[in-house]
Amino acid sequence: MKNYTLTILCCFMLFSRNTIAEVFPQILNFASQEIGTTSEIQEVFVASEKNNMTINNIVITGDFTKTTSCKGVIEIGDKCSIRITFSPTSKGWHQETLTITSISAGKNKTDTVFIEGIGFYGEIPNTAHLINISTRAPIQGGANDVIAGFIITGTGTQKVIIRGLSLDVGIDPNLLIQTYPEGKTIADNNNWQSSTRANEIATLPKNLRLNNPTDAGLLLDLSVGAYTVILSSLGTKGLGLIGVDAIESSSDTAKLINISSRAPIQGGANDVIAGFIITGTGMQKVILRGFAIETGVNPKLTLHKYPSGELVASNDNWQTDSRASEVATLPAHLKLKNPTDAGLLLDLPVGAYTVILSSVGTKGLGLVGIDAID
Numbered sequence: 001m002k003n004y005t006l007t008i009l010c011c012f013m014l015f016s017r018n019t020i021a022e023v024f025p026q027i028l029n030f031a032s033q034e035i036g037t038t039s040e041i042q043e044v045f046v047a048s049e050k051n052n053m054t055i056n057n058i059v060i061t062g063d064f065t066k067t068t069s070c071k072g073v074i075e076i077g078d079k080c081s082i083r084i085t086f087s088p089t090s091k092g093w094h095q096e097t098l099t100i101t102s103i104s105a106g107k108n109k110t111d112t113v114f115i116e117g118i119g120f121y122g123e124i125p126n127t128a129h130l131i132n133i134s135t136r137a138p139i140q141g142g143a144n145d146v147i148a149g150f151i152i153t154g155t156g157t158q159k160v161i162i163r164g165l166s167l168d169v170g171i172d173p174n175l176l177i178q179t180y181p182e183g184k185t186i187a188d189n190n191n192w193q194s195s196t197r198a199n200e201i202a203t204l205p206k207n208l209r210l211n212n213p214t215d216a217g218l219l220l221d222l223s224v225g226a227y228t229v230i231l232s233s234l235g236t237k238g239l240g241l242i243g244v245d246a247i248e249s250s251s252d253t254a255k256l257i258n259i260s261s262r263a264p265i266q267g268g269a270n271d272v273i274a275g276f277i278i279t280g281t282g283m284q285k286v287i288l289r290g291f292a293i294e295t296g297v298n299p300k301l302t303l304h305k306y307p308s309g310e311l312v313a314s315n316d317n318w319q320t321d322s323r324a325s326e327v328a329t330l331p332a333h334l335k336l337k338n339p340t341d342a343g344l345l346l347d348l349p350v351g352a353y354t355v356i357l358s359s360v361g362t363k364g365l366g367l368v369g370i371d372a373i374d
Contacts, residue, residue: 022046022047022048022049022053022104022111023044023045023046023047023100023111023113024044024045024047024307025044025113025307026111026112026113026114026207027113027114027115027207027352028042028044028084028098028113028114028115028116029116029117029279029350029351029352030042030086030115030116030117030118031117031281031349031350032117032118032119032120032281032282033086033087033088033117033118033119033120034088034119034120034121035088035089035090035091035119035120035121036087036089037087038085038086038087039085039086039087039117040085041083041084041085042083042084042085043081043082043083043084044081044082044084044098044113045079045080045081045082046070046074046079046080046081046082046100046102046111047074047078047079048074048075048076048077048078048079048104049076049077050076050104050105051076051104051105052073052074052075052076052104053073053074053102053103053104054072054073054074054102054103054104055070055071055072055073055074055080055100055101055102056101056102056103057099057100057101058070058082058098058099058100058101059098059099060084060096060097060098060099060115061096061097061098062094062095062096062115063086063087063088063089063090063094063096063117063119064084064085064086064087064094064096064098064115064117065084065085065087066082066083066084066098067082067083068080068081068082068083069081070082070100082098082100084098084115086115086117088117088118088119088120089119090119091118091119091120091121092118092119093116093118094115094116094117094118094119095114095115095116096115096116097112097113097114097115098112098113098115099111099112099113100112100113112206114205114207118281120281134241134242134243134244134274134275134276135148135241135242135243135261135263135272135273135274135275135368136167136239136240136241136272136273136274136275137239137240137261137263137264137270137272137273138237138238138239138240138263138264138266138270139171139173139231139232139233139237139238139239139240140237140264141232141233141237143365144263144264144365145230145231145232145233145263146230146231146232146240146242146261146262146263147228147229147230147231147261147262147263148228148229148231148242148244148259148260148261148262149180149226149227149228149229149259149260149261149262149369150226150227150229150244150259150260151225151226151227152222152223152224152225152226152227152255153224153255154224154255155224156224156250157221157222157223157224157250158221158222158224158246158248158250158255159219159220159221159222159246159247159248160219160220160222160244160245160246160247161201161204161208161217161218161219161243161244161245161247162175162177162217162218162219162220162229162242162243162244162245163175163192163208163210163215163216163217163241163242163243163245164189164215164216164217164231164240164241164242165210165212165215165240165241165242165243166212166214166215166233166238166240167238167239167240167241168236168238168239168240169236169238170235170236170238171233171235171236171237171238171239171240172190172214172233172234172235173190173214173215173216173231173232173233173240174188174189174190174216174231174232174233174234175188175189175190175216175217175218175229175230175231175242176188176229176230176232177218177220177227177228177229177230178227178228178229178230179225179226179227180225180226180227180228181226186220186222186227187218187220188218189216189217189218190216190234191213191214191215191216192210192213192215192216192217192218193213195217195218195219197218197219198217200219201217201219204219204247208245208247216231221250229242229244239269239270242261244259259274259276259369259370259371260367260368260369260370261274261367261368261369262293262365262366262367263365263366263367264363264364264365264366265297265299265357265358265359265363265364265365265366266363267358267359267363271356271357271358272356272357272358272366272368273354273355273356273357274354274355274357274368274370275306275352275353275354275355276352276353276355276370277351277352277353278348278349278350278351278352278353279350280350281350282349282350283347283348283349284347284348284350284372284374285345285346285347285348285372285373285374286345286346286348286370286371286372286373287327287330287334287343287344287345287369287370287371287373288301288303288342288343288344288345288346288355288368288369288370289301289318289334289336289341289342289343289367289368289369289371290315290341290342290343290357290366290367290368290369291338291341291366291367291368291369292338292340292341292359292361292364292365292366293364293365293366293367294362294364294365294366295364296361296362296364297359297361297362297363297364297365297366298316298340298359298360298361298362299316299340299341299342299357299358299359299366300314300315300316300342300357300358300359300360301314301315301316301342301343301344301355301356301357301368302314302355302356302358303344303346303353303354303355304353304354304355304356305351305352305353306351306352306353306354307352312346312348312353313344313346314344315342315343315344316342316360317339317340317341317342318336318339318341318342318343318344319339321343321344321345323345324343326345327343327345330345330373334371334373342357355368355370
């Protein structure tokens with residue numbers, strides 16, 4: 001049984017209540033590394049936002065090493081970096097931690113960064129696959145609530161944590177999960193602490209927990225099939241976030257292959273922002289699609305790496321994409337028929353990404369989808 005928990009946090013950090021965490025990112029995913037060699041450097045940054053911070057100790061475990069400028073006092077507005085490399089001495093998954101202990105505003109603080117990589121002999125295996133969906137969008141009520149869809153393929157069951165988070169004051173998130181296309185309700189939740197598996201949620205890795213008691217959460221073991229999750233608010237309207245994270249599966253083949261979110265496109269900070277993560281090794285071919293659900297909406301997709309924000313690609317009309325001829329030959333359920341819809345066919349390396357769905361036309365309902373192909 002494989003466990004992919006440690007590769008999930010980043011996209012939820014992007015949409016958390018604080019713009020920048022004091023320690024970021026909180027997950028490092030190294031590419032596969034041949035035993036006896038050393039990886040390229042990745043960095044973790046420590047920033048002091050509200051109070052001076054005194055670094056007491058920095059500890060890293062396993063076949064990962066560090067060098068750092070983080071010593072002594074970090075004054076408000078300053079930051080330092082921890083440079084990390086991976087030198088595997090054995091094959092297989094390496095899942096370790098970087099622990100930073102500090103004092104800020106007179107309080108002791110411990111931050112943990114999860115690190116993983118794969119050591120190998122010989123040819124690099126291609127095990128890349130999707131493991132995360134997160135979408136930040138306006139919750140407007142009724143038909144304008146946020147609806148996320150996902151598909152589990154393979155055999156066996158996939159354990160997932162589904163979370164509904166409030167990003168604006170007054171929002172009281174509510175989750176409803178149903179089978180698709182039957183519409184059979186599986187579960188619903190308005191307060192994760194009232195969930196039948198709340199005790200398990202409380203023991204999940206720190207990056208998957210729900211700290212706000214009014215946020216919604218469901219821990220489920222789902223069989224192969226298609227599902228929809230509706231994020232609504234029992235309080236006021238405003239920005240919310242819905243997330244589905246794969247934790248572990250009962251077989252080697254069960255996995256997420258599709259994520260899609262239907263939500264109001266309101267412009268600027270209220271556009272639809274979806275985050276997804278590719279884990280494993282090698283490359284994952286994906287088709288990103290932006291649809292208009294209402295007349296006048298003209299979808300545009302913009303894909304960025306996370307957390308750097310580096311632009312990967314953008315598209316306003318799928319027929320102008322450099323790989324439009326390949327898009328036209330995809331299976332029927334993946335094709336884009338409306339010429340004003342947006343599409344990007346890409347081979348992406350392991351990592352975290354955000355895709356923004358905006359409209360160069362009027363505001364209204366749209367849908368963003370990310371599908372793994374190979």
